[in-house]
Amino acid sequence: MPRYRLLVFDWDGTLIDSAAAIVESLQSACVDIGLERPEDARARHIIGLGLRDALQYLVPELDERDYGRLVERYRVHFLVKDPETRLFAGIEAGLTALRESGHLLAIATGKSRRGLERALDQTGLRMHFTASRCADEGYSKPHPGMLQAVMEEVCAGAEETLMIGDTTHDLQMAASAGVRSLAVSYGAHSRDALAAARPGACVDSVDELFRWLAANA
Numbered sequence: 001m002p003r004y005r006l007l008v009f010d011w012d013g014t015l016i017d018s019a020a021a022i023v024e025s026l027q028s029a030c031v032d033i034g035l036e037r038p039e040d041a042r043a044r045h046i047i048g049l050g051l052r053d054a055l056q057y058l059v060p061e062l063d064e065r066d067y068g069r070l071v072e073r074y075r076v077h078f079l080v081k082d083p084e085t086r087l088f089a090g091i092e093a094g095l096t097a098l099r100e101s102g103h104l105l106a107i108a109t110g111k112s113r114r115g116l117e118r119a120l121d122q123t124g125l126r127m128h129f130t131a132s133r134c135a136d137e138g139y140s141k142p143h144p145g146m147l148q149a150v151m152e153e154v155c156a157g158a159e160e161t162l163m164i165g166d167t168t169h170d171l172q173m174a175a176s177a178g179v180r181s182l183a184v185s186y187g188a189h190s191r192d193a194l195a196a197a198r199p200g201a202c203v204d205s206v207d208e209l210f211r212w213l214a215a216n217a
Contacts, residue, residue: 006156010165013187029073050140094210107132142172171197
């Protein structure tokens with residue numbers, strides 16, 4: 001019997017190598033509408049957040065009535081890059097092994113539902129996941145609502161759930177839901193920032209991720 005019956009994964013920066021594409025698309029979108037190009041670290045920080053929270057942090061000077069213009073330009077740039085983004089090497093095999101060992105797998109992501117559905121189809125990973133929640137279906141990370149909704153859907157308690165993600169938003173969401181977390185440092189946020197959020201452990205590669213899960217989950 002697995003220690004953690006439910007493993008909940010973030011998407012961008014955890015399963016798929018998309019952080020650079022997101023950052024570049026955000027920067028280009030800002031320039032398109034006449035805003036200053038945000039620094040890489042500032043743009044990386046918002047990966048995983050819902051739209052409103054992300055833009056309030058990234059461009060606090062932008063009137064909310066103009067969010068639509070920025071989002072439209074972001075989508076134009078991201079959709080050009082999206083087909084080029086790839087799963088991190090080893091992700092598909094690792095998910096297969098976890099599912100076959102009896103774990104339930106789920107997703108909690110800052111992506112929109114439309115974006116996640118497109119990504120699941122493009123990557124062929126849909127079959128691995130029992131449940132998923134997106135930022136446009138409720139509260140944004142780090143609010144615990146997204147994670148709680150996944151646990152409720154599959155009837156899993158906090159003590160049998162593990163959240164896996166590459167941002168402090170993922171780790172804070174887990175803590176707020178009373179769920180243990182595992183950080184991966186190969187995504188959007190730095191290892192130092194992740195460590196400050198006090199995950200149960202932090203791994204530095206996909207290989208290390210699945211070795212840790214095999215030994216501890």
